[in-house]
Amino acid sequence: MALDFTALEELNVIKTASIHQVPKDGSELPLMEAFYTIQGEGGNTGTAAYFIRLGGCDVGCHWCDVKESWDAEAHPLTPIESIVETAAAYPGKAVVITGGEPLLYNLGPLTEQLQARGIKTYIETSGAYPISGSWDWVCLSPKKFKQPDPSVYPFAHELKVIIFNKSDFKWAEEHAASVGEHCKLYLQPEWSKAAEMTPLIVEYVKNNPKWRVSLQTHKYMDIP
Numbered sequence: 001m002a003l004d005f006t007a008l009e010e011l012n013v014i015k016t017a018s019i020h021q022v023p024k025d026g027s028e029l030p031l032m033e034a035f036y037t038i039q040g041e042g043g044n045t046g047t048a049a050y051f052i053r054l055g056g057c058d059v060g061c062h063w064c065d066v067k068e069s070w071d072a073e074a075h076p077l078t079p080i081e082s083i084v085e086t087a088a089a090y091p092g093k094a095v096v097i098t099g100g101e102p103l104l105y106n107l108g109p110l111t112e113q114l115q116a117r118g119i120k121t122y123i124e125t126s127g128a129y130p131i132s133g134s135w136d137w138v139c140l141s142p143k144k145f146k147q148p149d150p151s152v153y154p155f156a157h158e159l160k161v162i163i164f165n166k167s168d169f170k171w172a173e174e175h176a177a178s179v180g181e182h183c184k185l186y187l188q189p190e191w192s193k194a195a196e197m198t199p200l201i202v203e204y205v206k207n208n209p210k211w212r213v214s215l216q217t218h219k220y221m222d223i224p
């Protein structure tokens with residue numbers, strides 16, 4: 001009988017993640033891609049930012065839309081000086097470090113160099129590993145497949161919970177109970193379920209106004 005790969009993925013049986021010898025001093029990082037665009041979701045929606053996507057993730061979300069990021073070995077180790085130099089060339093002085101799961105790595109030197117150049121540092125993380133780096137904005141987006149490290153919650157400026165099915169609202173509340181009182185709370189439909197989940201999110205936010213709706217507006221704008 002043929003293996004149903006999709007079914008195995010949904011059961012979270014198949015994972016591909018390999019973290020190669022990234023220097024522990026943070027001097028080089030596995031860079032998958034970097035691009036200047038508009039932040040499409042969450043608290044900084046609509047603002048220009050340089051996105052740095054690092055390879056490597058062992059969280060294994062079956063609906064992940066960047067599975068090509070999972071294997072860190074597929075992405076070149078890149079000196080942080082060259083990452084910073086390229087970022088500094090753009091007029092928008094904000095960088096979003098995403099992945100993959102960027103907290104797999106020591107992000108101290110990269111973020112310190114960016115801030116020294118007057119660039120604000122934002123991170124998008126599942127929180128699966130403790131915080132490293134110096135951050136102007138931490139977006140914690142917890143995933144069921146690998147729960148956040150408890151030490152990450154106090155750093156979150158923004159909690160962004162992806163709603164894939166109805167049970168995720170209860171799960172979102174569990175995480176909201178762990179962040180600080182000034183943390184902004186967002187519910188965002190998973191892209192493939194947006195038509196089904198967005199009306200539920202709208203009703204939920206109307207009834208629970210501590211939450212806000214987040215949409216992946218970059219997908220509607222057809223930009224990366």
Ligand code: SF4
Pocket residue numbers: 057058059060061063064065066067069099100101126143
């Ligand atoms: S944490 Fe992010 S990069 Fe990793 S599997 Fe989940 S959605 Fe994909």
